[in-house]
Amino acid sequence: MAAKLKSFWKNNFMHLLEIAKRRKTVRHFKSKEVSLEDMLYCIEVAKEAPSGMNSQPWRFVIITDDDIKKNIRKICEKREKEFHEKLKGKLKEWLKEKHITWEKNFIEEAPILLLIFSSKEFPYFVQSTWLAIGYLLLALEEKGLATVTYTPPNPEEVRKYIGAPDEYKLEAILPIGYSADEKEKEERKNLEEITYLNEWKQYFKYKSHILSG
Amino acid sequence: MAAKLKSFWKNNFMHLLEIAKRRKTVRHFKSKEVSLEDMLYCIEVAKEAPSGMNSQPWRFVIITDDDIKKNIRKICEKREKEFHEKLKGKLKEWLKEKHITWEKNFIEEAPILLLIFSSKEFPYFVQSTWLAIGYLLLALEEKGLATVTYTPPNPEEVRKYIGAPDEYKLEAILPIGYSADEKEKEERKNLEEITYLNEWKQYFKYKSHILSG
Numbered sequence: 001m002a003a004k005l006k007s008f009w010k011n012n013f014m015h016l017l018e019i020a021k022r023r024k025t026v027r028h029f030k031s032k033e034v035s036l037e038d039m040l041y042c043i044e045v046a047k048e049a050p051s052g053m054n055s056q057p058w059r060f061v062i063i064t065d066d067d068i069k070k071n072i073r074k075i076c077e078k079r080e081k082e083f084h085e086k087l088k089g090k091l092k093e094w095l096k097e098k099h100i101t102w103e104k105n106f107i108e109e110a111p112i113l114l115l116i117f118s119s120k121e122f123p124y125f126v127q128s129t130w131l132a133i134g135y136l137l138l139a140l141e142e143k144g145l146a147t148v149t150y151t152p153p154n155p156e157e158v159r160k161y162i163g164a165p166d167e168y169k170l171e172a173i174l175p176i177g178y179s180a181d182e183k184e185k186e187e188r189k190n191l192e193e194i195t196y197l198n199e200w201k202q203y204f205k206y207k208s209h210i211l212s213g
Numbered sequence: 214m215a216a217k218l219k220s221f222w223k224n225n226f227m228h229l230l231e232i233a234k235r236r237k238t239v240r241h242f243k244s245k246e247v248s249l250e251d252m253l254y255c256i257e258v259a260k261e262a263p264s265g266m267n268s269q270p271w272r273f274v275i276i277t278d279d280d281i282k283k284n285i286r287k288i289c290e291k292r293e294k295e296f297h298e299k300l301k302g303k304l305k306e307w308l309k310e311k312h313i314t315w316e317k318n319f320i321e322e323a324p325i326l327l328l329i330f331s332s333k334e335f336p337y338f339v340q341s342t343w344l345a346i347g348y349l350l351l352a353l354e355e356k357g358l359a360t361v362t363y364t365p366p367n368p369e370e371v372r373k374y375i376g377a378p379d380e381y382k383l384e385a386i387l388p389i390g391y392s393a394d395e396k397e398k399e400e401r402k403n404l405e406e407i408t409y410l411n412e413w414k415q416y417f418k419y420k421s422h423i424l425s426g
Contacts, residue, residue: 016355017254020261020348041230043408047401048233049347050362053307054399061409068411091336094266123304124364127343127384134262134347135233142229149263151337163413186267188260195256196274198281200376
């Protein structure tokens with residue numbers, strides 16, 4: 001009985017570090033439907049984030065309609081093609097290595113697209129909205145859902161297509177579904193590479209015994 | 214036994230929505246020390262966030278030294294004073310209503326200051342870093358710690374003082390400690406005010422039975 005209960009709780013409640021570590025970017029999705037309840041749960045989590053002046057500048061547009069998805073894909077891919085033709089340097093190499101091309105199948109493939117907008121009328125609208133996206137990504141993972149924070153090269157065209165007012169900026173398009181992506185999570189730097197103590201100088205490198213990772 | 218185990222799990226593992234709802238901005242802190250282990254746990258969570266090109270542009274500087282805290286407070290308050298004298302409009306009213314002045318006691322009061330920097334060399338460095346801050350805020354709450362995402366008016370002066378290279382931008386200063394702030398959490402909008410379905414038009418207003426909130 002105790003073991004059963006333990007396994008129930010373990011499956012239903014995780015430490016944040018487990019959720020965060022498990023969460024990876026996904027670009028291929030199963031056709032399995034995503035419940036609107038799960039989607040709304042994740043937005044419920046996101047909207048608890050703090051924001052400049054508590055302005056809550058974020059807006060969420062859930063897209064379930066196949067024709068709309070198809071049109072958004074078309075709008076994005078048109079510019080992606082131009083963008084990829086002009087690419088240079090580090091970004092070009094990185095995208096090639098990751099096999100990321102101008103084709104954005106995931107826009108149509110994912111059962112749900114979530115368009116995230118921010119209102120330009122408030123201080124720190126970009127920062128606040130991305131902070132909320134951080135909340136959202138963890139909530140998706142908690143629900144077993146996957147995504148990629150796709151930032152199209154032409155957010156304005158997508159905004160106009162969806163009919164969002166001028167004051168809003170499209171921050172990201174999140175294709176959401178159950179993962180069909182075999183790719184491993186990209187590696188993260190070690191804590192000691194990104195954390196300093198009291199001055200801009202590596203410190204924790206020599207203190208790895210206190211690290212929790 | 215089962216009840217005891219249940220209570221253990223319930224105290225140690227929460228659904229993300231509970232953590233997110235409970236989390237509020239805090240500007241007053243107890244003197245109670247914050248363990249470095251807890252601090253590093255939260256950064257461990259944050260560094261799992263995705264970022265443009267997986268560049269992980271974030272850097273974290275933990276400040277525990279009292280003199281450094283005092284100096285950072287001085288640097289910030291000098292410009293805060295000028296900033297508050299010039300204030301106008303909505304922001305001025307909002308700050309007055311919230312009793313937020315140029316004085317930033319919390320910079321000295323909090324047992325730990327966490328300075329968060331982003332590297333300007335990568336695409337979407339601001340967005341990526343704030344997404345990671347979203348992760349971090351939830352981790353702090355999970356550990357029972359509180360903060361405010363303070364954005365000083367003169368991030369460059371603080372950057373220079375701490376000796377961070379030119380390529381880095383100070384995104385926020387987080388005073389971290391145990392809450393001594395009685396203020397209630399600021400209210401959030403309802404889900405139906407910020408969420409649309411397939412077009413920019415209120416929809417969920419009439420569908421409140423499916424909302425999880």
